[in-house]
Amino acid sequence: MAFARHQPCIILQRAGISCTVWFEDALAHYGVPTDVFSLYVLVADIDQARQALVHNGWTDALEPPETLTHFLLCHPEVQRRRLNPPASDAAAPHWMVSTVLLxxxxxxxxAQELAWSASQNHFYPSLPPLTNSLIxxxxxxxxxxxxxxxxxxYLVYLYGHVKPLKDREFTKNIMYENRRFHSDAVAGLSVGTLPVIEEERRFRDQLRSEKH
Structure with missing residues (x-):
C-alpha cells in the first residue's frame, strides 16, 4: 500500500523532480501513531511538480470541506498546490487521495535531502532534516x-515516540540554533506550550543575532 500511496512521488521522480513525503506520512514512518490523510509532498518547485502530475492525468482540486479539516486550511498564506488523481481512479482505495505539493x-x-529521500529511502525524509525542519x-x-x-x-509526538532522537550522538545532527530546543525536548520539558515556545524562540533568535 505504501508503494501505491507514493504513486505521485513516482511520477515526479520519473519527471526528474525530487520529492519527499511530509507531515503525517513522514511521522508515521518513524513510528509515531497517527492517521494519514491527503498525501503532502515537498518539492523544489510546486508549479513544475504540478505540471508533471497534470501531464499524467491529475487535476487541480479545491481545498476539502471543513468537516475534513487539516491545519493548512487555517493558513491560506502557506504556498501549496492540491491535485486529485485521474478520474479513472475515482473508485480507488482510500490511499488514492489528494496530493498536496509544498x-x-x-x-x-x-535540496540534497529531497534527492536522497527519493533515491534511497522510498520518498521518506531522513530523521535529522525532518526534526530540524519541524523545529x-x-x-x-x-x-x-x-x-x-x-x-x-508533531514535535511532542516525535520526541515521545522516536527513541533515536534521545541518543546523545543524535545531537550532532541538529542545527546549532535548534540544539537548545532539542535538549529541552529530550529532557522532557513541555516544549509544546506557548510560554516555552516563546522562550525557545527568544533564545534561538539571540543565537542568530550573535552569529551575524
Missing part, C-alpha cells in the same frame, strides 16, 4: 497560530 524551501528542507517551522510560525500549535504537536 515548497521545500518554505519548510527548511535541503525551525515551529519557532518561525506566528505565535499562537494553528501552524505553530500543529508543529508543536
Amino acid at each position: 515548497p521545500a524551501d518554505d519548510w527548511y528542507f535541503p 525551525s517551522k515551529l519557532l518561525d510560525a506566528p505565535h499562537a497560530s494553528r501552524l505553530q500549535s500543529t508543529m508543536a504537536l
Whole structure:
C-alpha cells in the first residue's frame, strides 16, 4: 500500500523532480501513531511538480470541506498546490487521495535531502532534516497560530515516540540554533506550550543575532 500511496512521488521522480513525503506520512514512518490523510509532498518547485502530475492525468482540486479539516486550511498564506488523481481512479482505495505539493524551501528542507529521500529511502525524509525542519517551522510560525500549535504537536509526538532522537550522538545532527530546543525536548520539558515556545524562540533568535 505504501508503494501505491507514493504513486505521485513516482511520477515526479520519473519527471526528474525530487520529492519527499511530509507531515503525517513522514511521522508515521518513524513510528509515531497517527492517521494519514491527503498525501503532502515537498518539492523544489510546486508549479513544475504540478505540471508533471497534470501531464499524467491529475487535476487541480479545491481545498476539502471543513468537516475534513487539516491545519493548512487555517493558513491560506502557506504556498501549496492540491491535485486529485485521474478520474479513472475515482473508485480507488482510500490511499488514492489528494496530493498536496509544498515548497521545500518554505519548510527548511535541503535540496540534497529531497534527492536522497527519493533515491534511497522510498520518498521518506531522513530523521535529522525532518526534526530540524519541524523545529525551525515551529519557532518561525506566528505565535499562537494553528501552524505553530500543529508543529508543536508533531514535535511532542516525535520526541515521545522516536527513541533515536534521545541518543546523545543524535545531537550532532541538529542545527546549532535548534540544539537548545532539542535538549529541552529530550529532557522532557513541555516544549509544546506557548510560554516555552516563546522562550525557545527568544533564545534561538539571540543565537542568530550573535552569529551575524
